[in-house]
Amino acid sequence: MPVGEFLRYGLGGGFGRFAWIVTNQFDKVYVARAASLTDTTLYSVPAGLLQRLNILRSVVSNVVLPMMSELHGPNAAADLRRMYLKSVRFMLWFGLPPLIFLFALMPQFLGLWLGGEFASKSIWPARLLVISQALFFLQGQADLVIVARDRPWRVDALVWLQAAACLFCWKLLISRYGILGVAAGSALAQALCMTVALAFSHRRILNLPWREFLAEGLYAPGLSALLTLTAVFPIHSSVTTWPRMLACVLGVVAIYYSSTYALMSPEDRALFWNWVASGRLRLDRLRKEP
Secondary structure, three states, X not given: OOHHHHHHHHHHHHHHHHXXXXXXXXXXXXXXXXXXXXXXHHHHHHHHHHHOOHHHHHHHHHHHHHHHHOOOOOOHHHHHHHHHHXXXXXXXXXXXXXXXXXXXXXXXXXXXXXXXXXHHHOHHHHHHHHHHHHHHHHHHHHHHHHHHOOOHHHHHHHHHHHHXXXXXXXXXXXXXXXXXXXXXXXXXXXXXXXXXXXXXXHHHHHOOOHHHHHHHHHHHHHHHHHHHHHHHHHHHHHOOOHHHHHHHHHHHHHHHHHHHHHHOOHHHHHHHHHHHHHHHHHHHHHHHOO
């Protein structure tokens, strides 16, 4: 490997990690400096909770990236588009249910867990962070396409763009809106980077029209999410005990995945049942092992 290429990939990835720290940790620093310790706690708890969901994007990326990187031949472009749209659907099908639950029931969840002050003061900052997390999931698949086509430095540039946008928005909004301004700044920065990533990957790599992306990538998961929110949000204020919270979680899962299965294409259903069969085989092998 040429030294220049090694340095470009290695240093680019390292500096990208630093920008990632800016985006995901410096918001707490801004809150701590500009607001009270109480506001820092009110912001940090839902922010830290949502960051735990980043592992869902990592799981999907670890499966999809090697397959995208190996696509070659005359049908590679069409296969890449199909794999990208499928990865978008499955990323949202895995990632949206916990986000729907947190968006609708975050006040009740924080109130039961940590007390009434969290329920009253963290509600809209937390919901803006939920929206930011959904945009993060959506951008992840575009980033995979860019990396798979040997352009990882562009992803590092996007990470730095998001870090710079976060710093600018936080500085602009925190003095006026407090922790709500910090959450709004994070959401705006994430929306900017997601838009740039989607526009670049769709136009320069995939040649994917926006209409096709909306119809084949976002329609089914988005409709399932809308149906679930429509069913859960009107009753969220009545969730005042842990048993009711558990019942709502089960309701979110049942409504979302039943509507998801109804909206799945035959190809996606076949893939789902292949995964189920593969999981059963693995369980059988584990049971037979001494």
